[in-house]
Amino acid sequence: MISIIKVPNIPIIKSVKQFYFSLENELNNLIMDGDILVCAHTPWSRVNGPIYKIEEMVPSNEAIELAKELDKDPKKIEIILQLSNEVVKIGRNVIITENKAGVICANAGVDESNAGLGYALGVPEDPDKLAREIRQFIKEKLRRQVAVIISDTVGRALRRGAVNIAIGVAGIAAMKSEIGKKDLFGYEMRVSEIAIADEIAAAAELLQGQTNEASPFILVRGYPINFEGEENARLLNRPKNERLFN
Amino acid sequence: MISIIKVPNIPIIKSVKQFYFSLENELNNLIMDGDILVCAHTPWSRVNGPIYKIEEMVPSNEAIELAKELDKDPKKIEIILQLSNEVVKIGRNVIITENKAGVICANAGVDESNAGLGYALGVPEDPDKLAREIRQFIKEKLRRQVAVIISDTVGRALRRGAVNIAIGVAGIAAMKSEIGKKDLFGYEMRVSEIAIADEIAAAAELLQGQTNEASPFILVRGYPINFEGEENARLLNRPKNERLFN
Structure with missing residues (x-):
């Protein structure tokens, strides 16, 4: 089972210091080793640009x-x-x-x-770096080993409605490769790579919200995170030479 | 809190009858009023085309x-x-x-x-219809009022890696409009529509999987589903005159 948990009691954040203070205070009795913390970029951008x-x-x-x-x-x-x-x-x-x-x-x-x-x-210029910094802060201050995803809500070229995506990632591989694994019938998967970090961000949005009911911090618990692999949301951006639509 | 729950003990489904038999048997002690059942289309397509x-x-x-x-x-x-x-x-x-x-x-x-x-x-030609049929089956056989999402895993025009999306929806609005709601500072949201059904499908994929560890049926519990609104995944497809990329 995976649990998606809203971090309660987050005030309107007014400074970088208060951002980290809120994380420390509200996560201390809540966050566990192996959790994935999904942070909307908005409160950070508001206080740090x-x-x-x-x-x-x-x-x-x-x-x-x-x-x-x-x-x-x-x-x-x-x-x-x-x-x-x-x-x-x-x-x-x-x-x-x-x-x-x-x-x-x-x-x-x-x-x-x-x-x-x-x-x-x-959005922050380097959300992967921000994710690493928050992850390090939680490691040092709260002594928990977690993954961090910075999220944003964006529209899509071919589908209506916005969804939450991962723009920064630390402590978890952004993609999961199924290549070489076997399906139900022994057929070997040849192409499948799943954008796990985007799916986790999308899951978090269900509780994160966009309006005054919103909470910027969501915990995703119970997903077997891979601490190895490429901790990099930037690689989810399709590079120019791979773009089919221009 | 939202819970994502894998429906266990699903065998390799070999007929339409067995598809519904598996749903009835394995959901009976598990599914609750208000749950969202996310079904990968694969087992259905395998037995029904x-x-x-x-x-x-x-x-x-x-x-x-x-x-x-x-x-x-x-x-x-x-x-x-x-x-x-x-x-x-x-x-x-x-x-x-x-x-x-x-x-x-x-x-x-x-x-x-x-x-x-x-x-x-x-994929089935009319996954919205399939979602309605499964929802009706659960209502009649198990006496539970739930939503149903039929999912598929697809690539994206501008991002790398595939994600799960909703191709069929019943019992829940596919999109949530934030238009007219107020943000933290009283600013009125003007454009935001969130593709909730796609986000729920993405969340389910974290346990659904693509390989021989896969389970086609996932329950999403604790999301306040809206039984009103447009129960229609087809409206998530951006129509031709709205497509920016061709």
Whole structure:
């Protein structure tokens, strides 16, 4: 059995210190060796950036042009461009970019919800590093050996509705390979690699939520985590030469 | 708390009758009102189709041409074409189609694993109908009010690794709208719709598995299911006029 457990009593986090203080306080009697802690990136980004006050932005010429094309606020487009490696696609009232974490999604993942009124926040530039730091903090302060996943909620190219995905991973392999294993009839699996970290993030979202009922910290307990393997969410981003859709 | 529970003791299912017999027998002491039963489509497709004996296929001219281009077996390409509404993209050793369930994925979701040696199976043409039938069976035979999700494991356009998705849904809305709800700071959510059914299917895959350790039936317990709303996985397929990538 796998349990998905909401970490209760998390206040609105107002500083990096309070972020770690909340983790230490609320996880101490709750988290166990082998748990996977899924953290929404939002509270971290709100206190550590990237976060921008929208009205203070000075749009570039590119932002002004794009804003006209999309009928959007050029200051908001400027934020999106600053947090992107590459504009991948423009169309139908939306701008798709590869953000600094390497994830291709609408608006670089820039979000006004849960940012504070008048602010917009993006995803951390290196969520894998953030996951490692949180994992290390839990190891040192709470003496528990756990895995950490940093999550974000994104739309999808070919399916409607957003889902939670893993943008940072530590202490667990991001993918599980089934290649070489046997099926029910002895047939040897040839291609299957499962994006376990994304599935765990999706599971966590069921309790994490997006609104004022949300809790940013969710524990996933009972999944046999693999402490070996590639602890790297960036490898879940399909590289450019593998992208079938452009 | 949400629990993900593997339904134990499921044998290799050999007929439609045995499929329902296994459900009745193994769920009777396990399933509770409000549970969500996630069923991999594989055992159903194996006993009810679509399933083909590969060597008996007679490839069409289109299949022969495509097989040359992709350096694949024309008999396997024929199966893919028969189970597709539309070829969406061809490239890099893979054929992407919209299958009869409306899902855009590699090879129409045709799978040789867990099909039986020499066979290939596809997804049911109307998985929403299958979900409704299973839900009704559980209501009548076991007197439990539950939701049912039919799942498949598919690759993604912009991310590496496969994930489990919902191809059929009954008794629960496939998407949860956050539009109009307030965030932590009172900001009103404007765009967020979450593909809950896909997230539940992803959560189930963590115990469902793909190989000989697999169990096709998983219970998700403790998620507040919404018996109202659109019980329809087909609406999770992004319609052609909304697709940004072609």
